[in-house]
Amino acid sequence: MYEKMIEPRVSETDGVGHINNTTVPVWFEAARNEIFKLFTPDHSFKNWKMIILNMNVAYKSQIYFGQDVLVKTWVSRIGNSSLELYEEIWQNDILCAEGKVTYVNFNLEAQKAERISDSIREELGKHLLHNETDEEG
Numbered sequence: 001m002y003e004k005m006i007e008p009r010v011s012e013t014d015g016v017g018h019i020n021n022t023t024v025p026v027w028f029e030a031a032r033n034e035i036f037k038l039f040t041p042d043h044s045f046k047n048w049k050m051i052i053l054n055m056n057v058a059y060k061s062q063i064y065f066g067q068d069v070l071v072k073t074w075v076s077r078i079g080n081s082s083l084e085l086y087e088e089i090w091q092n093d094i095l096c097a098e099g100k101v102t103y104v105n106f107n108l109e110a111q112k113a114e115r116i117s118d119s120i121r122e123e124l125g126k127h128l129l130h131n132e133t134d135e136e137g
Contacts (some may be wrong), residue, residue: 022135
């Protein structure tokens with residue numbers, strides 16, 4: 001599992017006093033930086049590999065300014081050229097949001113998907129959702 005602590009900003013708080021729903025996908029993406037680095041180590045957009053295909057967010061509980069949130073990210077599936085991630089946002093030990101996202105490893109120059117390399121697969125495999133579930137019980 002990858003983890004990222006985020007400190008909510010005042011600007012992310014909406015008129016009813018909680019973090020705006022549009023902020024949650026941005027936080028999920030911020031927690032993916034270590035995964036992006038696997039595919040594009042120099043973070044160059046010229047060589048960018050991770051193209052999003054699908055994203056879903058389920059809101060479970062309100063999130064508030066003034067209290068840090070923890071974003072947890074697992075790899076739920078590794079395909080030939082794509083991968084799926086499962087994500088959670090926690091605040092004060094309460095699950096506040098869940099996300100699922102699918103990315104494809106894409107060659108911008110050739111304009112086609114590419115197989116995920118064995119070295120990246122190995123690293124992603126360390127963060128598989130079922131591995132952690134198996135270890136816990």
